[in-house]
Amino acid sequence: MMRSISAEWLKMRRSKMTLILAALPVVSVLIGSANYYLNQEALQNDWLSLWTQVSLFYGEFFLPILIAICCAYACRLEHMNQNWKMIMAAPISAAHLYLAKLLITGMMILFAQAMFLGLYWLAGTLLFLPSPFPVKTAGWVMRGWAASLSIIALQLELSLRFRSFAVPIGINLCAVFIGLGMYINKLGLFFPFSLLTIGMSVLSQDKLAAMENLLFWLMSIAFVVIFASISICRLKNNDIVQA
Amino acid sequence: MSGSIMIQTDNLTKKFGAAASVDRVALQVREGEIYGFLGPNGAGKTTTLKMLLGLIKPTEGTIRIFGKRLEEHRAYILQRTGSLIESPSYYGHLTGLENMRIMQRLKNAPDRNIDEALHIVRLEQHKHKKVDQYSLGMKQRLGIAMALLSFPKLLILDEPTNGLDPAGIGEIRELIKSLPARYGMTVMLSSHLLSEIEQIADSAGIIHKGRLLFQGSLESLWQKSKTTIQLKTEDNDAAERLLLMKGYKPIQKGHRLQFEHLSDAETAEINRLLVSHHIPVTRIEERKKSLEEMFLALTGKGGSL
Numbered sequence: 001m002m003r004s005i006s007a008e009w010l011k012m013r014r015s016k017m018t019l020i021l022a023a024l025p026v027v028s029v030l031i032g033s034a035n036y037y038l039n040q041e042a043l044q045n046d047w048l049s050l051w052t053q054v055s056l057f058y059g060e061f062f063l064p065i066l067i068a069i070c071c072a073y074a075c076r077l078e079h080m081n082q083n084w085k086m087i088m089a090a091p092i093s094a095a096h097l098y099l100a101k102l103l104i105t106g107m108m109i110l111f112a113q114a115m116f117l118g119l120y121w122l123a124g125t126l127l128f129l130p131s132p133f134p135v136k137t138a139g140w141v142m143r144g145w146a147a148s149l150s151i152i153a154l155q156l157e158l159s160l161r162f163r164s165f166a167v168p169i170g171i172n173l174c175a176v177f178i179g180l181g182m183y184i185n186k187l188g189l190f191f192p193f194s195l196l197t198i199g200m201s202v203l204s205q206d207k208l209a210a211m212e213n214l215l216f217w218l219m220s221i222a223f224v225v226i227f228a229s230i231s232i233c234r235l236k237n238n239d240i241v242q243a
Numbered sequence: 244m245s246g247s248i249m250i251q252t253d254n255l256t257k258k259f260g261a262a263a264s265v266d267r268v269a270l271q272v273r274e275g276e277i278y279g280f281l282g283p284n285g286a287g288k289t290t291t292l293k294m295l296l297g298l299i300k301p302t303e304g305t306i307r308i309f310g311k312r313l314e315e316h317r318a319y320i321l322q323r324t325g326s327l328i329e330s331p332s333y334y335g336h337l338t339g340l341e342n343m344r345i346m347q348r349l350k351n352a353p354d355r356n357i358d359e360a361l362h363i364v365r366l367e368q369h370k371h372k373k374v375d376q377y378s379l380g381m382k383q384r385l386g387i388a389m390a391l392l393s394f395p396k397l398l399i400l401d402e403p404t405n406g407l408d409p410a411g412i413g414e415i416r417e418l419i420k421s422l423p424a425r426y427g428m429t430v431m432l433s434s435h436l437l438s439e440i441e442q443i444a445d446s447a448g449i450i451h452k453g454r455l456l457f458q459g460s461l462e463s464l465w466q467k468s469k470t471t472i473q474l475k476t477e478d479n480d481a482a483e484r485l486l487l488m489k490g491y492k493p494i495q496k497g498h499r500l501q502f503e504h505l506s507d508a509e510t511a512e513i514n515r516l517l518v519s520h521h522i523p524v525t526r527i528e529e530r531k532k533s534l535e536e537m538f539l540a541l542t543g544k545g546g547s548l
Contacts, residue, residue: 007348014336077334086332086389089296090349091321240298 004092004100011077012104017070021108024066025116028058033123046129048205051137054120059144059202061176064193066112067148068172070105071155072165079163085240094235098228101156102149109148117141143216144200150192150223157231189215192223248310249274249397249429250295255304257290264290266453267304272431272446275423279444279461280433281538287453288433289329292401295431296326308397322350325395327403331386335375339366339385342374343392352393360388363418379406387415398422400432404439419443437538449541456541464537472510473499475526482522489516499526 032054036043043049078084087097121133154175158168179193183203188194189212197203198216208216250272257265265287272278282288293299295306297317306313308320333342343357361367364384369377374385383406390398403419404412420443422428434440440447440461447464449457457464474493476482479500486493486500491513493500505513510527517524 003348003351007345010341010345010348011334011337013341081332081335082329083332083334085293085296085298085328086346087349088298089321089324089326089328090346091318091351092349093318237300239300240293 001096001099004096005103008074008100008104012074012108015073017073017108020069021066021112022115024062025058025112025119028062029054029116029119029123031057033127037127046131047124047134047137050124050127050129051120051134051140051201051205054116054123055140055200055202058116059196059200060180063109063112063116063144063148063200064151064172064176064179064196065169067105067109067151068155068169070108071152072159072168074101074105075156075159076165088235088240095232098156098232098235102152102224102228105152105156106145106149109152110145113141113145113148140199140201144196146217146220147192147196147199150195150220150227153224153227153231154192157227157234160231160234189219195219195223247274248272249308250278250431251307252291252295253305253307255291255294255306256302257287257294257299258302263302263453265294265301265450268450268453268455269458270448270455271458272429274429275427276429276445277419277423277443278429278431279440279447280431280450281437281440281447282433282435282450284435286435286450288435288450289401291450292326292328292399292431292433295399296321296324296328298328322393323395324397324399325390325393326399326401327386327390328399328401330405331382331389333374333377333382333385336373338371338373339377339381340370342385343370343389346389346392350393356392356394360391360394363391364388365414380408380411383407384411384415387418394426394428396428398428398430398432400430402434403432404434416443449538451541470504471530472502472505473526473528473530474502474513474524475499475528476517477523477525481520482517485516485520485522486513499528 033050036050036053043053078087088094117138120137124133155168155172158171162168175191175193179188179191179197182188182191183194183197188198195216198208198212199220248271250270252268252270255265255268255270256263268287268291270291280288280291290299294301295308295313297313297320309316309323311319313320334345337345339361340357343361346352347354347357358367361370364387366381366384366388369381374382377385383403387400387403390400400419404415407415416439419430419432422430432443444461446460447457448455473496474482475498479495479498483493483495483500491502491509493502495501502513514524514527
């Protein structure tokens, strides 16, 4: 397993992914902070109000897109130059290969989450927000990351299935809006994209009820297990006939 | 050269839809030999090789490599097998060395193998260059280096000289020929070129439309080639009439008379007969069927391969 992870890590080198990983949180925080700055009369709850603004852009739009791009990139590496046949003829199992991709993509998103949290703190500090930094936002970022893993598993499955880079990202954009609909209709826990909205406390900063919290974690695990199983089966059983 | 069986397939079949791309193929590759897998494009060579690597699942039949069934011992077999299938695979945004490192991690091969394999294919000078900037020939060499990386017991190469210039073809051919003696490897390589197989292989399998038409040593393939005697005289018509009368069966071929299965004594007798009947003999030639002709006879396919 370590061999697969190490190989995946090497593949990510020299890619422009780091730039994109850093850029999207920056853009989200910039837009969110500007919004906060221009509407300070309406947004009275300093740090938490700033959170509603920055996390709205990040958690609802930019993070899901970032996940889609990372997953598409991780699979594009293999779709190109017939690399599947090289990688699948190596003595590693399909499960290890998949889990290595899941883990590396997960780490990339964790980096983006850390960037986002740091930028949120920086924005709040630069805006001279009077109250102390709310530590619970770090918890929201981590919970958001857990929900991100569900989306990663879903997007990896799409990117494994479609050779095209754009198709999984297009589906991702549609899913973002479906997620909003699910959330509004109180079905947020049953769809990865709205799970992220709940996890990151984007639209509501209220503490989750015990049952909701339990369900959140169960659904996050379930989505990862389901999508990972589908993908591993696909890798194991499908013929590599690409030309 | 006749070691134990390294690759054995039984009834190996792959169907895409209703059509069988590979049809009940029974391969036998012996340890330490170079096995040439010969067939025209689209004959089922790549599909067969991909099945040996587990990249394509057979519709029917079994595969045994190193005496173990591929289905159950995939990792064991692949750990000891190097391969290059179709065009080379590579990560273009990385250097040659980084590509080798990825393969080294996946194969769990020692670090020093990287330089050795790059040295063998003469790519050390270019190892810090991005593979996107490599020429087709260099990419092919990198592919071969990656296949050699763990110095595997078994090497499966699909058209390994594709994309190489004539000098490169010669060099890679010599390299492949040296592998069994130098590293104790068994090599199975496919080609649509008879000349290539003829120059490299100890044994050959000929596949056409998914069926294995011949399998055996190159010598036994040569023995199948029938010798013919061709004769040129100053009056072929008169010579033919005379020889037909004497019970021989000459066939007029161009400006020559051709005989199948002629012993030395018969050849001498024909020559004596013609001279004694004042028909001067200008040429007596022995002609072997070329491998090419045999191949065409086996596959029933005219034109180019």
